[in-house]
Amino acid sequence: MINAIPENILIEFSRLVSVHTGLYFPEKKWPTLSKGIASVTDHLQTDIYKLLYSLQKTFPPKETIDLLTDRLTVGETYFLRDKNFFQILKDQIIPGLIRYPRRKTQKMVFWSAGCATGEEPYSLAILIDYMLPALSGWDISIIGSDINRTALDKAEKGIYSNWSLRETPEPIIKKYFTLIGDNRFELAPHIRRMVTFSQLNLMSEQYAAYLNCHDKMDVIFCRNVLMYFNDSNRNHAIQNLVRSIVENGWLITGPSESGFVNAPELTPVRFPNALYHRKGPSRQSDLPDLPVRVTRTNNNYNSSDPQKQKISLTARHYTRRSTDTKILTGPEIPKYDIYQEALFDYSQGRYGQSVEKLSRILSGGPNGSLSFLMRTESMILLAKAYANIGELDHARTWCEKALSSEKLNPELYYLLSTIHQSADDIDAAVKTLKQAIYLDPEFIMAHFTIGILFLQKNMPLEGAKSLNIALTLLRLKNPDDVLSYSEGMTASRLIETIKSMTATG
Known part of the structure; x- marks a missing residue:
């Protein structure tokens, strides 16, 4: 069909x-659109022409729109996604709301606009709970909305797989989640009660009515949503x-x-590693330092020899600088600044200086905001810095410490496998790659890398099987999609690489 x-x-x-x-579906996304249309027609037991006719009405059946959005939206998210963002929220934005x-x-x-299955607003609720009693006496409302009714139903139940917790530190999992079997975790009832959910299409006009909230918002999170709209719809939503x-x-x-946000009512404000927008005129404190763009790129893999890779920053994006207010005091802020300096040193290839700074902020043990959100990030960066100066024992030690904090994170097992490969311990590399794949069966670069390693171990059947799994997953992606942990490689390029290596491609 x-x-x-x-x-x-x-x-x-x-x-x-x-x-x-x-939602915007240009020609390059037509395969996804076609697949969604086929799924809807199968569910409704109709054909594409009847479906098209129903959509041509001014007010199509709600069931049809709900089915389409369910099939066409990708609610891929997880708890505490981008810890740097939550660190800024904790250290700067929320204190600014309290002080002013x-x-x-x-x-x-x-x-949280476009909250999918609820991980973002629940992460905020966990952060608010963590910040008590600083917020005692405050009436705090947290709203999550999405166009996808199926996603919201899951959000309201508050039950998640380990995949949604892959970057959540172990102490937070233990405090706020209960394992209920089959790798399913139930969120604490008092956190669930902090969030209300509503179905909302951002193309609607009356947001307040749909959200059942007539107060203006102090903070709106609309992360990784606007990119799915065309220019006209995006500007309308903004x-x-x-x-x-x-x-x-x-x-x-x-x-x-x-870069999409150009509303004259908003002022762009730079924070460490981020640019957000505040409603109102600019302030003196908004004036940025010279911005330095630092990107945590993916592990650089040489497809012909994965052992000769350079361990580089993984994919979370950073910029530098300024603040909403001048109230930022306390011991945790200097540590966070040192982390930013270490990150910048790493990006410039000054791995020894990065090691020195990271060792300094990690030597005192967990404390302050660093332990809550950025401590594991510091361990990961330290492991990579050590690896890049050839101190592989230290690199492995710090990667394993990071894993003790985020046991469900497949990316850390992948990182550990690169360290094992650098140490020529191929058996250990294969073992950790298997753990990464167990946690994320669709981890394309893990399948590709383990396939290469199997071939190096003279295990052609296992190697071909892993490469073919990678190939199958790649064909589900758009050709121009850049793959995580591939150092900028697109899906189409890796397909050609695999085809050149196996006659079954």
Whole structure:
């Protein structure tokens, strides 16, 4: 059915999906659109022409729109996604809200727009709970919204797999989650009660009615959502979001989306490794230092010889600098600044200096905000810095310490495998790659790398099997998608690499 949809019909489907949901499906995304259409027609036991006719109505059936959004949206997220963001929220934005209230009463309203299955607003609730008693006496509302009703149903249940917790430190898992079997974790009831969920299409006009909240928002999180809209729908959503923010409130977008935000009511403000927007005129404290862009790139793999790789920063994006207010005092802020300096040193190839700074901030044991969010990040960076100066025993030790904090993180097992490969311990590398694949069966670079290692161990059947799994997963991606942990390699390029290595490609 997917291949049978005529081009002119796909063009019309793409237009109508954009009208009713805001989602943008240009030609390169037509395979995804076709697959979604096929799934909806199968579910409704209809054909593409009847489905098209229903979408051409001014008000299509809600069931049809819900099915389309369920099939066409990807709610891939996890708890504490981008710890740097939550660190900024904890150290700077929330203290700014406390010191300079946006309203007469002690009230804060947070909205996670496009929250998918709820990990982001629940992460905020965990952060708020962690910050008590600093916030005692405050009336705090946290709202999560999404266009996908199925995702919201899951969010309201508050039950997650270990995949959603892959970058969550072990102490937080122990405090806020209960293992209920089959790698399923139930979120603590008092955290679930802190968040309310509503179905909302960002193309709608009356946000307040859908959210059942007529207060202006202190902070709106709309991370990794605007990228799925075309220019017209994106600008429409941004205008509505801006109208929903209280004066001096914040709009938080994803790292790649800040350039989309050009509303005159908003002032861009630089923080360490991020750029966010505050509603209102600029302040003296908004003036940035010279910005330094530091990108945690993926592990650089030489496809012909994975042992000769350079261990580099993994994919979380960073910039440097300034603050909302001048109230940032306390011992944890200097440690965080030192971490930023170590990160910058690493990006410039000054691995020894990075090691010195990271060792200094980790030597005192867990304390302050660093232990809550950035301590594991510091261990990961230290492991990579040691690896790049050839001190592999130290690199392995710090990677294993990071793993003791984030036991469900497949990326850390992948990192450990690169360290084992650098030490020519191929058996240990294979073992850790298997652990990474167990945690994330769709980890393409892990399948590819273990396939290469199997071939090096003269295990052609196992090698071919792993490479073919990687190939199957690659064909589900758009050709231009850049693969995690591939140092910028696209899906199409890796497909060609694998085909050149195996006759079964």
